[in-house]
Amino acid sequence: MENFVVSARKYRPDNFKSVVGQQHITTTLQNAIKNNHLAQAFLFCGPRGVGKTTCARILAKTINCENRGEDQEACGTCESCVSFQNNASFNIYELDAASNNSVDDIRNLVEQVRYAPQKGQYKVYIIDEVHMLSASAFNAFLKTLEEPPKYAIFILATTEKHKILPTILSRCQIFDFNRIQVKHIAEHLQYIASQENVDYEEEALRLIAAKADGALRDALSIFDLIVTYSAGKKVTYQETISNLHILDYDYYFKVVDALLAGDISQSLLIFDEILRNGFDGHNFIVGLSEHFRDLLVSQDESTIDLMEVSDEVKARYLEQSRQASQSFLLSALNLANQCDIHYKASKNQRLHVELALMKMAKIPSALQLAALAVEESKKKI
Incomplete structure:
Protein backbone atom coordinates (compact mmCIF):
# COMPACT_ATOMS: atom_id res chain seq x y z
CA MET A 1 0.00 0.00 0.00
CA PHE A 177 5.52 37.97 2.61
CA ASN A 178 1.79 38.72 2.40
CA ARG A 179 -1.11 36.71 3.70
CA ILE A 180 -2.40 34.89 0.64
CA GLN A 181 -5.76 36.12 -0.65
CA VAL A 182 -8.81 33.86 -0.36
CA LYS A 183 -9.34 33.75 -4.13
CA HIS A 184 -5.74 32.63 -4.76
CA ILE A 185 -5.99 29.87 -2.14
CA ALA A 186 -9.36 28.75 -3.56
CA GLU A 187 -7.93 28.61 -7.09
CA HIS A 188 -4.99 26.52 -5.87
CA LEU A 189 -7.37 24.15 -4.06
CA GLN A 190 -9.37 23.77 -7.28
CA TYR A 191 -6.18 22.81 -9.10
CA ILE A 192 -5.26 20.21 -6.46
CA ALA A 193 -8.80 18.80 -6.41
CA SER A 194 -8.70 18.36 -10.19
CA GLN A 195 -5.28 16.64 -9.94
CA GLU A 196 -6.61 14.27 -7.26
CA ASN A 197 -9.89 13.63 -9.14
CA VAL A 198 -11.93 14.99 -6.23
CA ASP A 199 -15.29 16.62 -7.01
CA TYR A 200 -15.94 19.86 -5.14
CA GLU A 201 -18.35 22.70 -4.59
CA GLU A 202 -16.69 26.10 -5.13
CA GLU A 203 -18.28 27.55 -2.00
CA ALA A 204 -16.73 24.73 0.08
CA LEU A 205 -13.25 25.55 -1.20
CA ARG A 206 -13.83 29.28 -0.56
CA LEU A 207 -14.86 28.43 2.99
CA ILE A 208 -11.67 26.39 3.50
CA ALA A 209 -9.62 29.27 2.06
CA ALA A 210 -11.30 31.79 4.38
CA LYS A 211 -10.82 29.52 7.42
CA ALA A 212 -7.08 29.26 6.65
CA ASP A 213 -6.68 33.01 7.29
CA GLY A 214 -4.11 33.62 4.55
CA ALA A 215 -1.97 30.51 5.23
CA LEU A 216 -1.86 28.13 2.26
CA ARG A 217 -0.40 25.30 4.35
CA ASP A 218 -3.35 25.49 6.75
CA ALA A 219 -5.77 25.46 3.82
CA LEU A 220 -4.17 22.32 2.40
CA SER A 221 -4.34 20.59 5.80
CA ILE A 222 -8.05 21.42 6.09
CA PHE A 223 -8.61 20.26 2.50
CA ASP A 224 -6.98 16.89 3.27
CA LEU A 225 -9.19 16.56 6.35
CA ILE A 226 -12.41 17.21 4.43
CA VAL A 227 -11.38 14.86 1.58
CA THR A 228 -10.72 12.12 4.14
CA TYR A 229 -14.08 12.81 5.81
CA SER A 230 -15.88 12.46 2.47
CA ALA A 231 -13.87 9.30 1.57
CA GLY A 232 -12.29 11.15 -1.35
CA LYS A 233 -15.56 11.49 -3.25
CA LYS A 234 -16.70 15.11 -3.06
CA VAL A 235 -15.93 18.19 -0.98
CA THR A 236 -19.34 19.71 -0.26
CA TYR A 237 -20.28 22.94 1.50
CA GLN A 238 -22.49 21.19 4.08
CA GLU A 239 -19.84 18.63 5.00
CA THR A 240 -17.24 21.39 5.28
CA ILE A 241 -19.24 23.57 7.69
CA SER A 242 -20.16 20.46 9.68
CA ASN A 243 -16.56 19.24 9.95
CA LEU A 244 -15.05 22.65 10.69
CA HIS A 245 -17.90 23.54 13.06
CA ILE A 246 -18.68 26.81 11.26
CA LEU A 247 -22.00 28.65 11.40
CA ASP A 248 -23.77 28.61 8.05
CA TYR A 249 -24.55 31.87 6.24
CA ASP A 250 -28.24 30.93 6.43
CA TYR A 251 -28.39 31.52 10.19
CA TYR A 252 -27.16 35.09 9.83
CA PHE A 253 -29.55 35.85 6.97
CA LYS A 254 -32.46 34.49 9.06
CA VAL A 255 -31.45 36.47 12.15
CA VAL A 256 -31.17 39.73 10.19
CA ASP A 257 -34.54 39.11 8.49
CA ALA A 258 -36.09 38.71 11.95
CA LEU A 259 -34.35 41.85 13.24
CA LEU A 260 -35.51 43.91 10.24
CA ALA A 261 -39.07 42.71 10.90
CA GLY A 262 -38.72 43.71 14.58
CA ASP A 263 -39.45 40.10 15.58
CA ILE A 264 -37.74 39.59 18.93
CA SER A 265 -39.20 36.11 19.45
CA GLN A 266 -37.91 34.74 16.14
CA SER A 267 -34.42 36.15 16.63
CA LEU A 268 -34.21 34.58 20.12
CA LEU A 269 -35.47 31.22 18.80
CA ILE A 270 -32.81 31.20 16.06
CA PHE A 271 -30.11 32.02 18.62
CA ASP A 272 -31.40 29.19 20.85
CA GLU A 273 -31.15 26.77 17.90
CA ILE A 274 -27.57 27.90 17.29
CA LEU A 275 -26.63 27.23 20.93
CA ARG A 276 -28.36 23.82 20.88
CA ASN A 277 -26.26 22.90 17.84
CA GLY A 278 -23.16 23.36 19.97
CA PHE A 279 -21.98 26.76 18.75
CA ASP A 280 -20.52 29.37 21.08
CA GLY A 281 -22.43 32.61 21.67
CA HIS A 282 -19.26 34.66 21.26
CA ASN A 283 -18.56 33.15 17.83
CA PHE A 284 -22.14 33.92 16.85
CA ILE A 285 -21.95 37.61 17.79
CA VAL A 286 -18.56 37.99 16.03
CA GLY A 287 -20.01 36.35 12.92
CA LEU A 288 -23.10 38.59 13.10
CA SER A 289 -20.84 41.67 13.23
CA GLU A 290 -19.05 40.45 10.09
CA HIS A 291 -22.44 39.88 8.45
CA PHE A 292 -23.52 43.48 9.15
CA ARG A 293 -20.19 44.66 7.77
CA ASP A 294 -20.71 42.65 4.57
CA LEU A 295 -24.21 44.09 4.20
CA LEU A 296 -22.79 47.62 4.48
CA VAL A 297 -20.13 46.76 1.89
CA SER A 298 -22.86 45.40 -0.42
CA GLN A 299 -24.68 48.72 -0.50
CA ASP A 300 -21.99 50.38 -2.60
CA GLU A 301 -20.81 49.04 -5.96
CA SER A 302 -17.30 50.41 -5.39
CA THR A 303 -16.80 48.30 -2.23
CA ILE A 304 -18.67 45.12 -3.12
CA ASP A 305 -15.44 43.49 -4.34
CA LEU A 306 -14.18 43.57 -0.73
CA MET A 307 -16.47 40.59 -0.08
CA GLU A 308 -14.63 37.29 -0.56
CA VAL A 309 -17.66 35.07 -1.23
CA SER A 310 -19.12 33.28 -4.24
CA ASP A 311 -21.43 35.07 -6.70
CA GLU A 312 -24.43 33.15 -5.36
CA VAL A 313 -23.85 34.28 -1.77
CA LYS A 314 -23.01 37.81 -2.98
CA ALA A 315 -26.44 37.96 -4.63
CA ARG A 316 -28.09 37.09 -1.29
CA TYR A 317 -26.14 39.86 0.42
CA LEU A 318 -27.21 42.34 -2.24
CA GLU A 319 -30.87 41.36 -1.81
CA GLN A 320 -30.80 41.71 1.98
CA SER A 321 -28.77 44.95 1.89
CA ARG A 322 -31.56 46.59 -0.16
CA GLN A 323 -34.02 45.86 2.67
CA ALA A 324 -31.79 47.35 5.38
CA SER A 325 -31.05 51.04 5.75
CA GLN A 326 -27.54 52.23 6.45
CA SER A 327 -28.71 53.66 9.78
CA PHE A 328 -30.02 50.25 10.87
CA LEU A 329 -26.80 48.46 9.86
CA LEU A 330 -24.53 50.98 11.59
CA SER A 331 -26.61 50.91 14.80
CA ALA A 332 -26.80 47.10 14.79
CA LEU A 333 -23.07 46.81 14.08
CA ASN A 334 -22.31 49.12 17.01
CA LEU A 335 -24.50 47.01 19.34
CA ALA A 336 -22.89 43.78 18.12
CA ASN A 337 -19.43 45.25 18.62
CA GLN A 338 -20.25 46.35 22.18
CA CYS A 339 -21.64 42.89 22.89
CA ASP A 340 -18.40 41.34 21.58
CA ILE A 341 -16.22 43.63 23.74
CA HIS A 342 -18.09 42.88 27.00
CA TYR A 343 -18.96 39.22 26.32
CA LYS A 344 -16.18 37.59 28.38
CA ALA A 345 -16.77 39.87 31.37
CA SER A 346 -20.50 39.06 31.47
CA LYS A 347 -21.78 36.74 34.24
CA ASN A 348 -24.73 35.59 32.10
CA GLN A 349 -23.33 35.44 28.57
CA ARG A 350 -26.46 34.04 26.94
CA LEU A 351 -28.59 36.86 28.34
CA HIS A 352 -25.89 39.34 27.25
CA VAL A 353 -26.28 38.26 23.59
CA GLU A 354 -30.08 38.03 23.84
CA LEU A 355 -30.25 41.59 25.20
CA ALA A 356 -28.19 42.79 22.22
CA LEU A 357 -30.57 41.00 19.82
CA MET A 358 -33.61 42.59 21.53
CA LYS A 359 -32.09 46.06 21.16
CA MET A 360 -31.30 45.37 17.49
CA ALA A 361 -34.87 44.24 16.85
CA LYS A 362 -36.13 47.60 18.14
CA ILE A 363 -33.86 49.67 15.86
CA PRO A 364 -36.34 49.73 12.88
CA SER A 365 -39.19 51.11 15.03
CA ALA A 366 -36.83 53.62 16.69
CA LEU A 367 -35.72 54.83 13.25
CA GLN A 368 -39.36 55.18 12.14
CA LEU A 369 -40.22 57.24 15.24
CA ALA A 370 -37.17 59.44 14.64
CA ALA A 371 -38.23 59.97 11.00
CA LEU A 372 -41.78 60.89 12.09
CA ALA A 373 -40.44 63.34 14.65
CA VAL A 374 -38.34 65.02 11.94
CA GLU A 375 -41.37 65.28 9.63
CA GLU A 376 -43.50 66.77 12.42
CA SER A 377 -40.86 69.36 13.21
CA LYS A 378 -40.67 70.32 9.52
CA LYS A 379 -44.45 70.80 9.37
CA LYS A 380 -44.37 73.13 12.37
CA ILE A 381 -41.71 75.24 10.68
Whole structure:
Protein backbone atom coordinates (compact mmCIF):
# COMPACT_ATOMS: atom_id res chain seq x y z
CA MET A 1 0.00 0.00 0.00
CA GLU A 2 1.41 3.37 -1.03
CA ASN A 3 2.00 5.81 1.82
CA PHE A 4 -0.25 8.88 1.85
CA VAL A 5 1.57 12.18 1.27
CA VAL A 6 -0.16 15.30 2.58
CA SER A 7 -1.04 17.91 -0.05
CA ALA A 8 1.24 20.53 1.55
CA ARG A 9 4.23 18.29 0.71
CA LYS A 10 2.98 16.66 -2.48
CA TYR A 11 2.13 19.98 -4.13
CA ARG A 12 4.89 22.08 -2.59
CA PRO A 13 6.07 24.58 -5.26
CA ASP A 14 9.39 23.65 -6.86
CA ASN A 15 9.89 26.79 -8.97
CA PHE A 16 9.08 30.50 -8.76
CA LYS A 17 6.17 30.19 -11.19
CA SER A 18 4.29 27.75 -8.95
CA VAL A 19 4.51 29.92 -5.79
CA VAL A 20 1.00 31.10 -4.84
CA GLY A 21 0.21 34.73 -4.02
CA GLN A 22 3.77 36.10 -3.61
CA GLN A 23 4.48 37.51 -7.08
CA HIS A 24 6.17 40.63 -5.67
CA ILE A 25 8.74 38.36 -3.98
CA THR A 26 9.33 35.90 -6.82
CA THR A 27 9.65 38.66 -9.46
CA THR A 28 12.25 40.51 -7.37
CA LEU A 29 14.28 37.34 -6.78
CA GLN A 30 14.18 36.38 -10.47
CA ASN A 31 15.36 39.87 -11.47
CA ALA A 32 18.14 39.71 -8.88
CA ILE A 33 19.35 36.40 -10.35
CA LYS A 34 19.08 37.70 -13.92
CA ASN A 35 21.01 40.92 -13.20
CA ASN A 36 23.49 39.24 -10.83
CA HIS A 37 22.36 41.50 -7.97
CA LEU A 38 22.01 38.80 -5.33
CA ALA A 39 22.41 39.97 -1.76
CA GLN A 40 24.48 37.79 0.54
CA ALA A 41 21.86 37.77 3.31
CA PHE A 42 18.09 37.65 2.93
CA LEU A 43 15.40 37.85 5.59
CA PHE A 44 12.05 36.32 4.64
CA CYS A 45 9.39 37.36 7.13
CA GLY A 46 5.62 36.97 7.27
CA PRO A 47 2.81 34.84 8.74
CA ARG A 48 3.03 31.05 8.93
CA GLY A 49 2.29 28.93 5.88
CA VAL A 50 2.75 31.62 3.21
CA GLY A 51 5.84 30.20 1.47
CA LYS A 52 8.93 31.64 3.22
CA THR A 53 10.90 28.39 3.51
CA THR A 54 9.60 27.21 0.14
CA CYS A 55 10.89 30.36 -1.59
CA ALA A 56 14.21 30.00 0.24
CA ARG A 57 14.61 26.46 -1.13
CA ILE A 58 13.60 27.50 -4.64
CA LEU A 59 16.13 30.36 -4.56
CA ALA A 60 18.86 28.00 -3.33
CA LYS A 61 18.02 25.49 -6.06
CA THR A 62 17.82 28.10 -8.84
CA ILE A 63 21.10 29.93 -8.21
CA ASN A 64 23.05 26.64 -8.36
CA CYS A 65 21.21 25.33 -11.43
CA GLU A 66 23.57 24.61 -14.34
CA ASN A 67 21.00 25.22 -17.10
CA ARG A 68 18.73 28.08 -16.00
CA GLY A 69 16.11 29.18 -18.51
CA GLU A 70 15.61 32.73 -19.78
CA ASP A 71 12.84 33.17 -17.19
CA GLN A 72 15.42 32.41 -14.46
CA GLU A 73 13.76 29.13 -13.49
CA ALA A 74 15.76 26.03 -12.53
CA CYS A 75 15.83 23.31 -15.21
CA GLY A 76 15.08 20.50 -12.76
CA THR A 77 17.20 18.01 -14.73
CA CYS A 78 20.85 19.00 -14.16
CA GLU A 79 22.99 17.26 -11.53
CA SER A 80 22.58 20.11 -9.03
CA CYS A 81 18.76 20.20 -9.37
CA VAL A 82 18.44 16.40 -9.12
CA SER A 83 20.61 16.24 -6.00
CA PHE A 84 18.54 19.06 -4.45
CA GLN A 85 15.27 17.24 -5.22
CA ASN A 86 16.70 14.07 -3.64
CA ASN A 87 17.78 16.01 -0.51
CA ALA A 88 21.39 15.09 -1.31
CA SER A 89 22.84 18.50 -2.18
CA PHE A 90 26.07 19.42 -0.37
CA ASN A 91 25.61 23.10 -1.23
CA ILE A 92 22.42 23.68 0.75
CA TYR A 93 22.28 23.57 4.53
CA GLU A 94 19.09 23.97 6.56
CA LEU A 95 19.11 24.80 10.24
CA ASP A 96 16.02 24.86 12.44
CA ALA A 97 16.77 27.63 14.92
CA ALA A 98 13.86 26.55 17.12
CA SER A 99 15.84 23.50 18.26
CA ASN A 100 19.39 24.61 17.37
CA ASN A 101 19.58 28.03 18.97
CA SER A 102 22.75 27.95 21.02
CA VAL A 103 26.12 29.62 20.42
CA ASP A 104 27.71 26.24 19.64
CA ASP A 105 25.17 25.58 16.87
CA ILE A 106 25.99 28.89 15.21
CA ARG A 107 29.74 28.35 15.67
CA ASN A 108 29.43 25.01 13.85
CA LEU A 109 27.58 26.80 11.05
CA VAL A 110 30.24 29.53 10.85
CA GLU A 111 32.93 26.84 10.69
CA GLN A 112 31.20 25.22 7.70
CA VAL A 113 31.04 28.59 5.90
CA ARG A 114 34.86 28.65 5.69
CA TYR A 115 34.86 25.83 3.11
CA ALA A 116 34.10 26.71 -0.53
CA PRO A 117 31.65 24.53 -2.50
CA GLN A 118 33.32 21.60 -4.27
CA LYS A 119 30.84 21.89 -7.11
CA GLY A 120 28.49 24.70 -8.00
CA GLN A 121 28.71 28.44 -7.47
CA TYR A 122 27.06 29.01 -4.08
CA LYS A 123 26.66 27.45 -0.67
CA VAL A 124 23.28 28.44 0.72
CA TYR A 125 22.44 28.42 4.44
CA ILE A 126 18.73 28.48 5.27
CA ILE A 127 17.97 29.27 8.93
CA ASP A 128 14.31 28.75 9.77
CA GLU A 129 12.58 30.40 12.75
CA VAL A 130 15.67 32.59 13.16
CA HIS A 131 14.00 34.71 15.87
CA MET A 132 14.46 31.72 18.23
CA LEU A 133 18.24 32.17 18.31
CA SER A 134 19.59 33.33 21.66
CA ALA A 135 21.12 36.81 21.96
CA SER A 136 24.62 35.33 22.26
CA ALA A 137 24.02 33.16 19.17
CA PHE A 138 22.98 36.26 17.23
CA ASN A 139 26.16 38.03 18.32
CA ALA A 140 28.29 35.06 17.26
CA PHE A 141 26.62 35.23 13.86
CA LEU A 142 27.05 38.97 13.27
CA LYS A 143 30.53 39.12 11.79
CA THR A 144 29.96 36.24 9.38
CA LEU A 145 26.66 37.74 8.26
CA GLU A 146 28.28 41.11 7.59
CA GLU A 147 31.32 39.83 5.69
CA PRO A 148 30.60 36.33 4.35
CA PRO A 149 32.71 34.69 1.64
CA LYS A 150 31.49 35.52 -1.87
CA TYR A 151 30.20 31.97 -2.36
CA ALA A 152 28.03 31.99 0.80
CA ILE A 153 24.40 33.16 0.86
CA PHE A 154 22.29 33.24 4.01
CA ILE A 155 18.49 33.06 3.93
CA LEU A 156 16.83 33.69 7.28
CA ALA A 157 13.11 32.97 7.73
CA THR A 158 10.92 34.16 10.59
CA THR A 159 7.33 34.79 11.61
CA GLU A 160 8.35 37.38 14.21
CA LYS A 161 10.62 40.03 12.69
CA HIS A 162 10.29 42.30 15.74
CA LYS A 163 12.24 39.77 17.85
CA ILE A 164 15.34 39.97 15.64
CA LEU A 165 18.18 42.27 16.67
CA PRO A 166 18.41 45.52 14.65
CA THR A 167 22.08 44.71 13.94
CA ILE A 168 20.93 41.53 12.14
CA LEU A 169 18.15 43.34 10.26
CA SER A 170 20.57 45.98 8.98
CA ARG A 171 22.72 43.29 7.38
CA CYS A 172 19.87 41.61 5.48
CA GLN A 173 17.77 42.35 2.43
CA ILE A 174 14.25 42.10 3.87
CA PHE A 175 11.31 40.53 2.03
CA ASP A 176 7.84 40.80 3.60
CA PHE A 177 5.52 37.97 2.61
CA ASN A 178 1.79 38.72 2.40
CA ARG A 179 -1.11 36.71 3.70
CA ILE A 180 -2.40 34.89 0.64
CA GLN A 181 -5.76 36.12 -0.65
CA VAL A 182 -8.81 33.86 -0.36
CA LYS A 183 -9.34 33.75 -4.13
CA HIS A 184 -5.74 32.63 -4.76
CA ILE A 185 -5.99 29.87 -2.14
CA ALA A 186 -9.36 28.75 -3.56
CA GLU A 187 -7.93 28.61 -7.09
CA HIS A 188 -4.99 26.52 -5.87
CA LEU A 189 -7.37 24.15 -4.06
CA GLN A 190 -9.37 23.77 -7.28
CA TYR A 191 -6.18 22.81 -9.10
CA ILE A 192 -5.26 20.21 -6.46
CA ALA A 193 -8.80 18.80 -6.41
CA SER A 194 -8.70 18.36 -10.19
CA GLN A 195 -5.28 16.64 -9.94
CA GLU A 196 -6.61 14.27 -7.26
CA ASN A 197 -9.89 13.63 -9.14
CA VAL A 198 -11.93 14.99 -6.23
CA ASP A 199 -15.29 16.62 -7.01
CA TYR A 200 -15.94 19.86 -5.14
CA GLU A 201 -18.35 22.70 -4.59
CA GLU A 202 -16.69 26.10 -5.13
CA GLU A 203 -18.28 27.55 -2.00
CA ALA A 204 -16.73 24.73 0.08
CA LEU A 205 -13.25 25.55 -1.20
CA ARG A 206 -13.83 29.28 -0.56
CA LEU A 207 -14.86 28.43 2.99
CA ILE A 208 -11.67 26.39 3.50
CA ALA A 209 -9.62 29.27 2.06
CA ALA A 210 -11.30 31.79 4.38
CA LYS A 211 -10.82 29.52 7.42
CA ALA A 212 -7.08 29.26 6.65
CA ASP A 213 -6.68 33.01 7.29
CA GLY A 214 -4.11 33.62 4.55
CA ALA A 215 -1.97 30.51 5.23
CA LEU A 216 -1.86 28.13 2.26
CA ARG A 217 -0.40 25.30 4.35
CA ASP A 218 -3.35 25.49 6.75
CA ALA A 219 -5.77 25.46 3.82
CA LEU A 220 -4.17 22.32 2.40
CA SER A 221 -4.34 20.59 5.80
CA ILE A 222 -8.05 21.42 6.09
CA PHE A 223 -8.61 20.26 2.50
CA ASP A 224 -6.98 16.89 3.27
CA LEU A 225 -9.19 16.56 6.35
CA ILE A 226 -12.41 17.21 4.43
CA VAL A 227 -11.38 14.86 1.58
CA THR A 228 -10.72 12.12 4.14
CA TYR A 229 -14.08 12.81 5.81
CA SER A 230 -15.88 12.46 2.47
CA ALA A 231 -13.87 9.30 1.57
CA GLY A 232 -12.29 11.15 -1.35
CA LYS A 233 -15.56 11.49 -3.25
CA LYS A 234 -16.70 15.11 -3.06
CA VAL A 235 -15.93 18.19 -0.98
CA THR A 236 -19.34 19.71 -0.26
CA TYR A 237 -20.28 22.94 1.50
CA GLN A 238 -22.49 21.19 4.08
CA GLU A 239 -19.84 18.63 5.00
CA THR A 240 -17.24 21.39 5.28
CA ILE A 241 -19.24 23.57 7.69
CA SER A 242 -20.16 20.46 9.68
CA ASN A 243 -16.56 19.24 9.95
CA LEU A 244 -15.05 22.65 10.69
CA HIS A 245 -17.90 23.54 13.06
CA ILE A 246 -18.68 26.81 11.26
CA LEU A 247 -22.00 28.65 11.40
CA ASP A 248 -23.77 28.61 8.05
CA TYR A 249 -24.55 31.87 6.24
CA ASP A 250 -28.24 30.93 6.43
CA TYR A 251 -28.39 31.52 10.19
CA TYR A 252 -27.16 35.09 9.83
CA PHE A 253 -29.55 35.85 6.97
CA LYS A 254 -32.46 34.49 9.06
CA VAL A 255 -31.45 36.47 12.15
CA VAL A 256 -31.17 39.73 10.19
CA ASP A 257 -34.54 39.11 8.49
CA ALA A 258 -36.09 38.71 11.95
CA LEU A 259 -34.35 41.85 13.24
CA LEU A 260 -35.51 43.91 10.24
CA ALA A 261 -39.07 42.71 10.90
CA GLY A 262 -38.72 43.71 14.58
CA ASP A 263 -39.45 40.10 15.58
CA ILE A 264 -37.74 39.59 18.93
CA SER A 265 -39.20 36.11 19.45
CA GLN A 266 -37.91 34.74 16.14
CA SER A 267 -34.42 36.15 16.63
CA LEU A 268 -34.21 34.58 20.12
CA LEU A 269 -35.47 31.22 18.80
CA ILE A 270 -32.81 31.20 16.06
CA PHE A 271 -30.11 32.02 18.62
CA ASP A 272 -31.40 29.19 20.85
CA GLU A 273 -31.15 26.77 17.90
CA ILE A 274 -27.57 27.90 17.29
CA LEU A 275 -26.63 27.23 20.93
CA ARG A 276 -28.36 23.82 20.88
CA ASN A 277 -26.26 22.90 17.84
CA GLY A 278 -23.16 23.36 19.97
CA PHE A 279 -21.98 26.76 18.75
CA ASP A 280 -20.52 29.37 21.08
CA GLY A 281 -22.43 32.61 21.67
CA HIS A 282 -19.26 34.66 21.26
CA ASN A 283 -18.56 33.15 17.83
CA PHE A 284 -22.14 33.92 16.85
CA ILE A 285 -21.95 37.61 17.79
CA VAL A 286 -18.56 37.99 16.03
CA GLY A 287 -20.01 36.35 12.92
CA LEU A 288 -23.10 38.59 13.10
CA SER A 289 -20.84 41.67 13.23
CA GLU A 290 -19.05 40.45 10.09
CA HIS A 291 -22.44 39.88 8.45
CA PHE A 292 -23.52 43.48 9.15
CA ARG A 293 -20.19 44.66 7.77
CA ASP A 294 -20.71 42.65 4.57
CA LEU A 295 -24.21 44.09 4.20
CA LEU A 296 -22.79 47.62 4.48
CA VAL A 297 -20.13 46.76 1.89
CA SER A 298 -22.86 45.40 -0.42
CA GLN A 299 -24.68 48.72 -0.50
CA ASP A 300 -21.99 50.38 -2.60
CA GLU A 301 -20.81 49.04 -5.96
CA SER A 302 -17.30 50.41 -5.39
CA THR A 303 -16.80 48.30 -2.23
CA ILE A 304 -18.67 45.12 -3.12
CA ASP A 305 -15.44 43.49 -4.34
CA LEU A 306 -14.18 43.57 -0.73
CA MET A 307 -16.47 40.59 -0.08
CA GLU A 308 -14.63 37.29 -0.56
CA VAL A 309 -17.66 35.07 -1.23
CA SER A 310 -19.12 33.28 -4.24
CA ASP A 311 -21.43 35.07 -6.70
CA GLU A 312 -24.43 33.15 -5.36
CA VAL A 313 -23.85 34.28 -1.77
CA LYS A 314 -23.01 37.81 -2.98
CA ALA A 315 -26.44 37.96 -4.63
CA ARG A 316 -28.09 37.09 -1.29
CA TYR A 317 -26.14 39.86 0.42
CA LEU A 318 -27.21 42.34 -2.24
CA GLU A 319 -30.87 41.36 -1.81
CA GLN A 320 -30.80 41.71 1.98
CA SER A 321 -28.77 44.95 1.89
CA ARG A 322 -31.56 46.59 -0.16
CA GLN A 323 -34.02 45.86 2.67
CA ALA A 324 -31.79 47.35 5.38
CA SER A 325 -31.05 51.04 5.75
CA GLN A 326 -27.54 52.23 6.45
CA SER A 327 -28.71 53.66 9.78
CA PHE A 328 -30.02 50.25 10.87
CA LEU A 329 -26.80 48.46 9.86
CA LEU A 330 -24.53 50.98 11.59
CA SER A 331 -26.61 50.91 14.80
CA ALA A 332 -26.80 47.10 14.79
CA LEU A 333 -23.07 46.81 14.08
CA ASN A 334 -22.31 49.12 17.01
CA LEU A 335 -24.50 47.01 19.34
CA ALA A 336 -22.89 43.78 18.12
CA ASN A 337 -19.43 45.25 18.62
CA GLN A 338 -20.25 46.35 22.18
CA CYS A 339 -21.64 42.89 22.89
CA ASP A 340 -18.40 41.34 21.58
CA ILE A 341 -16.22 43.63 23.74
CA HIS A 342 -18.09 42.88 27.00
CA TYR A 343 -18.96 39.22 26.32
CA LYS A 344 -16.18 37.59 28.38
CA ALA A 345 -16.77 39.87 31.37
CA SER A 346 -20.50 39.06 31.47
CA LYS A 347 -21.78 36.74 34.24
CA ASN A 348 -24.73 35.59 32.10
CA GLN A 349 -23.33 35.44 28.57
CA ARG A 350 -26.46 34.04 26.94
CA LEU A 351 -28.59 36.86 28.34
CA HIS A 352 -25.89 39.34 27.25
CA VAL A 353 -26.28 38.26 23.59
CA GLU A 354 -30.08 38.03 23.84
CA LEU A 355 -30.25 41.59 25.20
CA ALA A 356 -28.19 42.79 22.22
CA LEU A 357 -30.57 41.00 19.82
CA MET A 358 -33.61 42.59 21.53
CA LYS A 359 -32.09 46.06 21.16
CA MET A 360 -31.30 45.37 17.49
CA ALA A 361 -34.87 44.24 16.85
CA LYS A 362 -36.13 47.60 18.14
CA ILE A 363 -33.86 49.67 15.86
CA PRO A 364 -36.34 49.73 12.88
CA SER A 365 -39.19 51.11 15.03
CA ALA A 366 -36.83 53.62 16.69
CA LEU A 367 -35.72 54.83 13.25
CA GLN A 368 -39.36 55.18 12.14
CA LEU A 369 -40.22 57.24 15.24
CA ALA A 370 -37.17 59.44 14.64
CA ALA A 371 -38.23 59.97 11.00
CA LEU A 372 -41.78 60.89 12.09
CA ALA A 373 -40.44 63.34 14.65
CA VAL A 374 -38.34 65.02 11.94
CA GLU A 375 -41.37 65.28 9.63
CA GLU A 376 -43.50 66.77 12.42
CA SER A 377 -40.86 69.36 13.21
CA LYS A 378 -40.67 70.32 9.52
CA LYS A 379 -44.45 70.80 9.37
CA LYS A 380 -44.37 73.13 12.37
CA ILE A 381 -41.71 75.24 10.68
